[in-house]
Each structure stands twice: as structure tokens, then as C-alpha cells.
Amino acid sequence: MIFVNGEPRERTGATIAELLSDLGVEARARGVAVAVDGEVVPRAEWPARRVNDGERVEALSAMQGG
Amino acid sequence: MSTEQIPVTDTPFEVGGRTLRSRLILGTGGFKRLETLAEAIRATRAELVTIALRRIDPKARGSLTDVLDECGVELLPNTAGCYTARDAVVTAKLAREAFGTDWVKLEVIGDDRTLLPDAPELLLAAEELVDDGFTVLPYTNDDPILARRLEDVGCAAVMPLGSPIGSGMGIRNPYNLSLIVERANVPVILDAGVGTASDAALAMELGCDGVLCASAIARAHDPVAMAHAIRAAVEAGRLARGAGRIPRRLHAEASTPDDGLADLTPPVE
Numbered sequence: 001m002i003f004v005n006g007e008p009r010e011r012t013g014a015t016i017a018e019l020l021s022d023l024g025v026e027a028r029a030r031g032v033a034v035a036v037d038g039e040v041v042p043r044a045e046w047p048a049r050r051v052n053d054g055e056r057v058e059a060l061s062a063m064q065g066g
Numbered sequence: 067m068s069t070e071q072i073p074v075t076d077t078p079f080e081v082g083g084r085t086l087r088s089r090l091i092l093g094t095g096g097f098k099r100l101e102t103l104a105e106a107i108r109a110t111r112a113e114l115v116t117i118a119l120r121r122i123d124p125k126a127r128g129s130l131t132d133v134l135d136e137c138g139v140e141l142l143p144n145t146a147g148c149y150t151a152r153d154a155v156v157t158a159k160l161a162r163e164a165f166g167t168d169w170v171k172l173e174v175i176g177d178d179r180t181l182l183p184d185a186p187e188l189l190l191a192a193e194e195l196v197d198d199g200f201t202v203l204p205y206t207n208d209d210p211i212l213a214r215r216l217e218d219v220g221c222a223a224v225m226p227l228g229s230p231i232g233s234g235m236g237i238r239n240p241y242n243l244s245l246i247v248e249r250a251n252v253p254v255i256l257d258a259g260v261g262t263a264s265d266a267a268l269a270m271e272l273g274c275d276g277v278l279c280a281s282a283i284a285r286a287h288d289p290v291a292m293a294h295a296i297r298a299a300v301e302a303g304r305l306a307r308g309a310g311r312i313p314r315r316l317h318a319e320a321s322t323p324d325d326g327l328a329d330l331t332p333p334v335e
Contacts, residue, residue, distance in 0.1 A: 005121040023122045031131040033119060033164035040159045058121065060160060062130045064103070065118025065146050066093030066231065066280030 003056040012053045016046040023059055031062035076304065079276060081253050082169065082201035082222035088112050089270070090300045091142065091255065092293075093280020100133045102289050107137045109293035115139045116171050116280070118146050119160055131165075142203070144171040149184065151191035158195050170195060171225070171257075171278075172204040181231040185212050189219065196220035205257050208238075210245040213254075223252050225278060228259025228269065232281045236265040240272055247273035263292075263299035270303025271311065 002012050004019055011019060016034050025032055034041045035058040041049055051057055079086045092112040097103040107115060115134060134141060143161030148154035151174060158170040174191050176184035183206055195202045201222045206212055208226040216224050226246055229235030236259055237243060247254050256269035257278040266277045277300050286292035 020122075024124050025122055030166075031129075031164050032122070033160035035156065035160060038156060040156060040163055043163055060119040060164065061122045061126075062164065063118045063120035064094040064097060064130060065120075065144055066095035066116055066278075066284075 002051045013050050016049045033060045089276040091278040095280045096284030100128050104133050105290045106293040109290050110297045114142050116142045116144050118144050141165050142171050145173045148174050151187040154191040155194050169201045172202050183207050192221050193219040208242040213246045217252050225255045225257035231258045234261030236261050243272050263295040266296045267299040267303035271306050
């Protein structure tokens with residue numbers, strides 16, 4: 001079990017790129033950033049970085065804001 | 067009316083080694099439609115606009131970054147919603163990853179009722195981000211000492227509030243703002259509190275180098291009209307600051323000379 005944007009998911013072992021694909025986001029999309037357990041995962045690591053059991057993934061994108 | 071048509075010279079608006087054409091920075095928050103945002107950007111002539119990072123919404127329609135790219139603006143990511151230096155630092159790093167810019171509008175707030183900056187956390191985050199190579203534009207209290215401390219740790223500008231974010235209360239302490247302007251060696255950008263055009267003009271008249279404005283435009287009844295108004299106000303205030311206002315006086319001073327005043331006394335009977 002992992003957590004993606006606060007939601008539990010049975011995707012232990014999936015890569016960041018695969019999880020972004022689940023969310024309908026291309027891995028090369030501009031304006032997207034990912035953190036795992038509160039640490040930034042650089043874009044270059046998305047294809048290879050696998051998410052381990054219990055890890056919390058935050059997948060973020062551009063939003064309007066002042 | 068734009069300053070290009072006015073026969074006055076002005077010094078360029080330089081922030082963090084970049085020269086900006088417009089002294090008005092637009093916040094993108096609060097616009098109900100992306101089309102309105104794009105129109106407002108054109109009306110403000112802003113070339114720097116703020117943007118935030120939030121969890122990906124698979125149902126979101128339209129690409130904000132595409133719209134902003136089409137407008138030809140540079141992005142200034144914010145750390146809105148962060149309550150600790152650590153969260154703000156990580157958010158800034160995520161924004162650098164997402165948008166490919168090391169500029170950040172640093173916000174570290176103390177509570178959700180006032181959205182006022184948490185000074186100690188703000189200073190900690192600013193120092194860490196400057197050390198990491200970021201160009202840091204901190205949203206700060208209208209506190210001259212905190213502004214100085216932020217400048218001392220290497221912030222590229224200071225962005226004091228006029229009043230709380232989204233309050234539209236204008237500039238509650240113009241004296242503090244003047245004190246910040248008086249000693250700052252980095253640009254001072256009024257951030258937060260603008261409710262209408264006159265607030266933006268006052269900020270510039272007090273000597274601010276620029277104004278950052280979101281809600282006053284986005285939440286106006288007619289956002290595009292307000293975008294024009296606030297752009298004109300920033301330009302008017304800048305011109306007025308350069309022109310030098312007359313001192314305030316308690317009593318009147320005639321603008322028409324007394325010399326040569328006609329004697330219209332009727333003859334004594």
C-alpha cells in the first residue's frame with residue numbers, strides 16, 4: 001500500500017512516472033513536481049524511482065494562486 | 067495612457083538582476099475563468115505572474131501553464147499555504163523542479179485567519195533558499211526591521227503587506243511602508259491589501275518600486291476593467307512620486323497671487 005496525494009493505492013513498486021500516468025499526466029509535462037515523504041524527487045529520477053510500501057507521494061501541478 | 071507616451075524618464079525596474087517592463091506583478095489566484103485571467107494579464111501588461119503548486123486534479127480542465135505561456139509571461143511560483151520554513155523550502159524546490167525557475171515568492175504564514183507572515187519562520191526559510199541559489203521575494207509584514215533582516219540575508223526584494231491578503235483594506239500603515247522604502251537597498255513591492263486603484267497609486271506615491279496584486283483584480287466585478295485601472299494607478303503613482311508632491315499644510319495657500327488685485331471698493335457716500 002502506498003499513498004498518492006493522500007489516497008491509499010495498491011501500487012507498491014510502481015515508478016513515479018507510472019503513478020503520474022495513472023493521474024493522466026505525461027512524465028515530461030511542464031508544471032509538474034513530485035515529492036516522496038516530504039522530499040523532492042527530481043524529474044530525471046521519475047522513470048526509475050519505485051515507490052516503496054507505506055511511502056507518501058505528493059504529485060503536484062500548477063494552480064492559480066496569488 | 068502608458069508611460070511610453072509620457073515624456074518623462076524613469077529608471078528601469080530591476081529585480082534580482084532582471085529588468086521588468088511593468089511595475090505591476092499579477093497574482094493569478096481567484097480568476098474564475100482562464101480566459102479572464104489572460105485578458106487581465108494583457109490589461110495589466112504584467113510580465114511576471116504568480117503561480118502555485120497543488121495536488122494534481124485529474125478532472126482539471128484547461129492548462130494554466132499553456133495559457134500563461136501564450137501570454138508570454140514569466141512565472142513567479144509562490145509558497146502559499148506553508149506554515150513552516152521547512153514546508154516553504156520544500157515547496158520552493160518543488161516549484162523549481164516544476165517550472166524551471168529559481169525565483170520564488172516566499173510566503174510563510176502564521177494562521178489561516180489573518181494569513182499574516184510568521185516572521186521567524188519566514189527569515190529562516192529566506193536564508194536557506196538564498197543559500198540554495200534562489201532569487202527570493204518574501205511576502206513580509208510592514209515591519210521595517212524584518213524587512214532589513216530579509217534584505218541582509220540576501221533577498222532580492224522585500225514585499226511588505228498593505229493589509230492582510232484578500233482583505234482589500236489598502237495600506238493600513240503608510241508610515242511603516244515609508245520607513246521600509248527609506249532604507250531599503252532592494253526593491254520594495256507592495257504585496258497584499260490592495261482593494262482598488264487608489265491603493266496601488268498610494269503605494270507607488272510612498273516610494274514602492276512595484277505592486278503585486280491578485281484579489282483586487284480577480285475578484286472585482288469586472289476584472290479586466292480593474293486590471294486596466296490598477297495598471298494606470300501604478301503608473302500614475304510612480305509618476306507622482308517622481309514629480310514630488312507638495313507638502314501638506316494646515317491652512318490654505320492661494321494659488322492666485324494677491325499682487326495686482328483690483329480695488330473694487332465702492333465710493334464712500
